[in-house]
Amino acid sequence: MKNSTLFFCMFMVIALVKAQEDIFDLSRKGNVKEIEIVLKSKKVKVDTLDYKGFSPLILAVYNGQLDTVDFLLKHKANPDIQDKSGNTALMGACFKGYLQAICLLIAQGADINIKNYGGATALIYAATFGHKDIVVELLKYEADPTIQDDRGNTAEDHARMQGNQEILEVLSTITEKAEN
Structure with missing residues (x-):
C-alpha cells in the first residue's frame, strides 16, 4: 500500500511540473486552446511563475502573442506581477514596442x-x-x-x-x- 501511495504522489508531482512547463511554453508560442486545457485541469494557476519569475502573461507579452495576452487577462491573470527584476508585462510590452498589448494591459487595470x-x-x-x-x-x-x-x-x-x-x-x- 505504501508503495502505491508513493508512486501516486510521484506521478502527481511529475504531472504538476509538466503542466507548469507546458503553460510557459504554450504562452510563449501563443497556443490558446492548449492553455485553456491546462488551466481547466486546475493543475496550474494562471499566475504561476517559472524559475525566472516570469508569469504566462509576461511570456505571452514578450513574445507578441496578443490572443494569448487577451485570453490570460480574461482569465484573471494579474497584469502587475513582477518578475525577479521587478518588471511587469506592461514594461515588457514597452520595451518591445507592442502598443496593442499595452492597450490590453491598461484596459485590464495594469498599474x-x-x-x-x-x-x-x-x-x-x-x-x-x-x-x-x-x-x-x-x-x-x-x-x-x-x-x-x-x-x-x-x-x-x-x-x-x-x-x-x-x-x-x-x-x-x-x-x-x-x-x-
Whole structure:
C-alpha cells in the first residue's frame, strides 16, 4: 500500500511540473486552446511563475502573442506581477514596442506607474527604447513623467541620453505644463 501511495504522489508531482512547463511554453508560442486545457485541469494557476519569475502573461507579452495576452487577462491573470527584476508585462510590452498589448494591459487595470527593482517604469522603458507612440499612449493614461529611477533619471532624462529627440519634445512639453 505504501508503495502505491508513493508512486501516486510521484506521478502527481511529475504531472504538476509538466503542466507548469507546458503553460510557459504554450504562452510563449501563443497556443490558446492548449492553455485553456491546462488551466481547466486546475493543475496550474494562471499566475504561476517559472524559475525566472516570469508569469504566462509576461511570456505571452514578450513574445507578441496578443490572443494569448487577451485570453490570460480574461482569465484573471494579474497584469502587475513582477518578475525577479521587478518588471511587469506592461514594461515588457514597452520595451518591445507592442502598443496593442499595452492597450490590453491598461484596459485590464495594469498599474502604469509601477516601478521595477531599479526604479524604472513603463514610461522610462518606452522613452529609452524610442517608442514615441507608446510614450504618447502612456501619457494619455496618466503615466507620471516625473518618476525617477534609482539613479535619479526620469523618462525625459532617458530620452535625452538615448538621443530620442521626438520623445524628448513630447516629454518636455508635458513637464513644462506640470511646472506651470
